Amino acid sequence: MTPAFLDLRRKSLLRGTTLVLGSLAAAFLLAHFPANRPTLLILIPTATALAGGYETLRCVQRRWSLYHAGVMFALYMDIMAIAMILFLLLYPFMPWVTPHS
Numbered sequence: 001m002t003p004a005f006l007d008l009r010r011k012s013l014l015r016g017t018t019l020v021l022g023s024l025a026a027a028f029l030l031a032h033f034p035a036n037r038p039t040l041l042i043l044i045p046t047a048t049a050l051a052g053g054y055e056t057l058r059c060v061q062r063r064w065s066l067y068h069a070g071v072m073f074a075l076y077m078d079i080m081a082i083a084m085i086l087f088l089l090l091y092p093f094m095p096w097v098t099p100h101s
Helices: 013-031 040-057 066-093
Strands: none
Touching: 013 040, 013 066, 040 066
16 A cells, blocks of 8 residues: 555645655756756756646646645746756856856
8 A cells, every 4th residue: 555645646735846846956956056067967857847747736626725725836836946947957058148258
Protein backbone atom coordinates (compact mmCIF):
# COMPACT_ATOMS: atom_id res chain seq x y z
CA MET A 1 0.00 0.00 0.00
CA THR A 2 1.52 3.28 -1.13
CA PRO A 3 1.08 6.57 0.72
CA ALA A 4 -1.35 9.07 -0.82
CA PHE A 5 1.56 11.38 -1.64
CA LEU A 6 3.07 8.80 -4.01
CA ASP A 7 -0.15 7.56 -5.62
CA LEU A 8 -0.14 9.14 -9.10
CA ARG A 9 -3.84 8.43 -9.68
CA ARG A 10 -4.87 10.70 -6.79
CA LYS A 11 -4.62 14.48 -6.89
CA SER A 12 -1.99 15.89 -4.55
CA LEU A 13 -1.29 19.56 -4.00
CA LEU A 14 1.73 18.68 -1.86
CA ARG A 15 3.28 16.58 -4.63
CA GLY A 16 2.86 19.37 -7.19
CA THR A 17 4.33 22.05 -4.94
CA THR A 18 7.22 19.79 -3.92
CA LEU A 19 8.06 19.03 -7.55
CA VAL A 20 8.07 22.71 -8.51
CA LEU A 21 10.10 23.98 -5.57
CA GLY A 22 12.52 21.05 -5.74
CA SER A 23 13.12 21.66 -9.42
CA LEU A 24 13.67 25.38 -8.75
CA ALA A 25 16.34 24.49 -6.19
CA ALA A 26 17.91 22.02 -8.63
CA ALA A 27 17.94 24.66 -11.37
CA PHE A 28 19.75 27.10 -9.09
CA LEU A 29 22.34 24.44 -8.27
CA LEU A 30 22.83 23.42 -11.91
CA ALA A 31 23.15 27.03 -13.12
CA HIS A 32 25.74 27.87 -10.44
CA PHE A 33 23.83 31.05 -9.68
CA PRO A 34 24.95 33.95 -9.67
CA ALA A 35 27.67 32.93 -12.15
CA ASN A 36 25.01 31.47 -14.51
CA ARG A 37 27.01 29.14 -16.68
CA PRO A 38 25.22 27.80 -19.77
CA THR A 39 24.03 24.21 -19.42
CA LEU A 40 21.21 22.31 -21.04
CA LEU A 41 20.83 20.13 -17.94
CA ILE A 42 18.37 22.76 -16.67
CA LEU A 43 15.88 21.25 -19.13
CA ILE A 44 15.36 18.42 -16.63
CA PRO A 45 14.17 20.74 -13.80
CA THR A 46 12.10 22.63 -16.39
CA ALA A 47 10.21 19.48 -17.36
CA THR A 48 9.83 18.49 -13.71
CA ALA A 49 8.44 21.92 -12.82
CA LEU A 50 5.96 21.75 -15.69
CA ALA A 51 4.82 18.33 -14.45
CA GLY A 52 4.45 19.74 -10.93
CA GLY A 53 2.44 22.66 -12.27
CA TYR A 54 0.13 20.24 -14.05
CA GLU A 55 -0.26 18.28 -10.83
CA THR A 56 -1.25 21.49 -9.04
CA LEU A 57 -3.68 22.33 -11.85
CA ARG A 58 -5.40 18.98 -11.36
CA CYS A 59 -6.36 20.08 -7.82
CA VAL A 60 -8.55 22.99 -9.01
CA GLN A 61 -12.19 22.47 -8.08
CA ARG A 62 -15.22 23.53 -10.12
CA ARG A 63 -16.88 25.50 -7.34
CA TRP A 64 -15.14 28.37 -5.58
CA SER A 65 -13.97 27.79 -2.01
CA LEU A 66 -11.03 28.79 0.12
CA TYR A 67 -9.26 25.62 -1.01
CA HIS A 68 -9.79 26.70 -4.63
CA ALA A 69 -8.30 30.11 -3.80
CA GLY A 70 -5.27 28.45 -2.20
CA VAL A 71 -4.77 26.28 -5.27
CA MET A 72 -4.90 29.41 -7.45
CA PHE A 73 -2.16 31.01 -5.31
CA ALA A 74 -0.12 27.82 -5.66
CA LEU A 75 -0.56 27.99 -9.45
CA TYR A 76 0.70 31.58 -9.47
CA MET A 77 3.72 30.44 -7.45
CA ASP A 78 4.30 27.64 -9.97
CA ILE A 79 4.21 30.12 -12.86
CA MET A 80 6.77 32.37 -11.14
CA ALA A 81 9.05 29.43 -10.37
CA ILE A 82 8.84 28.16 -13.97
CA ALA A 83 9.66 31.67 -15.21
CA MET A 84 12.74 31.78 -12.96
CA ILE A 85 13.85 28.35 -14.18
CA LEU A 86 13.43 29.44 -17.81
CA PHE A 87 15.44 32.59 -17.05
CA LEU A 88 18.26 30.48 -15.59
CA LEU A 89 18.10 28.27 -18.69
CA LEU A 90 18.04 30.99 -21.35
CA TYR A 91 20.00 33.92 -19.88
CA PRO A 92 23.52 32.47 -20.36
CA PHE A 93 22.77 31.84 -24.04
CA MET A 94 22.01 35.54 -24.67
CA PRO A 95 25.35 37.41 -24.54
CA TRP A 96 23.88 40.53 -26.19
CA VAL A 97 21.83 41.24 -23.05
CA THR A 98 24.84 42.06 -20.89
CA PRO A 99 27.31 44.81 -21.83
CA HIS A 100 30.83 43.71 -22.70
CA SER A 101 33.68 45.30 -20.79
